[in-house]
Amino acid sequence: MQTFAAIDIGSNSCRLKIARVVQHKLKVLHEDREVTRLGSSVFETGLVSPEAMSATLNALKRFQRAVQMHGTDRVRAVATAAMRDARNARAFLAWVRDETGWEVEIISGLEEGRLIHRGVMSNEPGTSGRCLLIDVGGGSCEISLSENKRIKETMSVPLGAVRLTQEFLHSDPPSQEDIARLKQFIARELRRAERRVRPTRVQTVIATSGTAAALSEAGRATTKSRTDGLKKITSTQSIRRLAEKLTKMNNAERMGVPGIGPRRSEIIVAGAHVFAELLEAYSLPGFRYSPMGLRDGILAQMLAEQDPRALAHRQFERERWEAVLEICRKYGVDPRQAEPVRHHAVQLFHDLNSIHRLPKEYLTWLEAAAMLRDIGKFLNYQGYHRHAQYIIANSEMFGFTPVQRTITSAIARYLGKSRPESTGRTMRQVPAEEHEHVRRAVVLLRLAVALNQDRASDVLRVKVQVYPKQVVLQIYPGPTGAELEMWSLRKEAAYFKEVFRKDLFVTLV
Structure with a gap:
């Protein structure tokens, strides 16, 4: 039984998930997560800071010990928005390779959205029909439209909670002017996204990532959530009320809100406004939270490639x-x-x-x-x-x-x-x-x-015969013959012999 490990080096946190293939399905063995704020310095200066590098590398070394302990056969590590933007990303990832042996892959926003979609669709029930997926990460927001578990369109916009906090929210609590500029920027990016992803007739809205988890839990603690089967729907109205409430609090007060905690409290205001503006702009009733995400998509793809x-x-x-x-x-x-x-x-x-x-x-x-x-x-x-x-x-x-x-x-x-x-x-x-x-x-x-x-002729039939010193292609000509093809194939004989050390002969049948 093969064992896979997926590592997501995000702008806010690094995550690890290890799973074993059991009867052609994945069984999760181990999970880990560390908030490293890799994107904080990137979105401010364009460079990964030494402190963020050190914190991220320490987390990855811990992940490496877990990977070795579980006898993992294959590891895939990907980096997202912060590494896409950082001018010193290559140098940092070379350091990671030297310390861990892992070749970290910087994936695009669209590939990130596709993998999140795969992770959710592979594991989350109730995702048939038209479904909108929203992932507000630290550096970007991926919005994907799915129909019958097949991705129709996806887009990545720079609406990550860490990025927006660094760029727009400079006081605690944030000023009205900062919030106004933040909302204006979010609205502009959502208009751009709506030109590609048009969520009409959407039956289900699923939100992933830590921001969605925090808002979902905080929303349940402060309001009544509607039940959709076994899942709780966090309404758009409750997200808007929560966004306004969190905006008026300072960081110490936000820490005390159920589901938010000390590290999420620093970036939750920006994330809450992204969700509120997005749900209202698309006239959506709310979302249900899924714990699935990028790591699950990576694991699902590794399973698909190997089994x-x-x-x-x-x-x-x-x-x-x-x-x-x-x-x-x-x-x-x-x-x-x-x-x-x-x-x-x-x-x-x-x-x-x-x-x-x-x-x-x-x-x-x-x-x-x-x-x-x-x-x-x-x-x-x-x-x-x-x-x-x-x-x-x-x-x-x-x-x-x-x-x-x-x-x-x-x-x-x-x-x-x-x-x-x-x-x-x-x-x-x-x-x-x-x-x-x-x-x-x-x-x-x-x-x-x-x-x-x-191209005017029918597709030619060809029979291949392999001998110790030669290869023979027997051509069955179409209605218009095969003279041009014969001439073209014979031109390839010299290169064929150079590569395969065998003579190539072409004959008509």
Whole structure:
């Protein structure tokens, strides 16, 4: 049974969750959390302060001991808004790597929203139909619209409780002028968000994160909450009353409010106003709190990637493929025209498995590269392979980490005259241990493209025969023949032999 660990390095706190796979589901073994205020200095000066670095690193070392104690097979650590903004983020994460061995991944706001959505949908009951997810963290607020557990739209706005407190609330209690400026800023960002996420006909509103937990508990303590099945709904009216009440208190008084506590009290005013303004702007009745969040999404994705029999695997693969198709449509590529190349790439991956020996996950990167290889033509036909590489590497593609996008982009890059060289600009971005894998995947994609030169003809059938010193491709020509494809395949023979040390022969059947 595999054991996974998910680490969320947030702007307000660091969180750890360890879970074991039991009968294709996750069983939580251990959780930990430490408030480190990583974003406080970032949102004020643009840099992570030495104090925040030290506090965060101490927390991560404690997490590392727990990870080792539970015999964890795989760890994924991600950082969010503070690390996205900090000018010294790379230096700090290099320090973390030296101390813990963990490669921390800085994820975008959209990827953060997608993972939160996955965490909630994988664990929270009553999430069918149209559902709005709200996560007010320390540095950003992720707003996602879901329908039948499938994400429809997501957006990240800079409405984190730590960020807003640092920027707008300079006295305790905050002045009326500060609150007015805060509300004006929140309203502006919500108008921007509403252009993308339109929460019409929403049946359920779910809020995650520590701010939502504190407001939910404080709301229950001061007002009557409506029951929705086994869950409590915190009404918009109670959130607004609570926001106004907390605004008039000083920090010592806010500490005494049930559910808030000493560290949350410092940032709860900003967080409460974000929720109040958002719920009112979208005309929502209230929210129910879910303890699920980013860590649960990371764990669900790790399960999906490692266990093909898990329900999460099918959901994850579907979402990832929809992201590829969305990029195709965005850049004017008809997926139906790209499909024959993908089909042949998949066949070659399986039929030539004994000689390419690529990790199984490379099939996904190869398929994505096959579909996206022509998107560079959207910018300019000349040099479109370079443009395609840039677009893939820098696009938001749900389910693809930055390294995975880099690998996919490199496979799509080398379909013209150039070849992947370790010293080249594109390959320098690819981890060194993946260079040979990329070279082999490039050959497979080049063969798939060569098999589809004449787009007017039917898709050619090909039979692959592997011998000790050679590989034979037997081509079954379509109605318009296969002369162009034969010529294109034979041009690839020299590079095929260079990479695989076997001769390539192409024959017509």
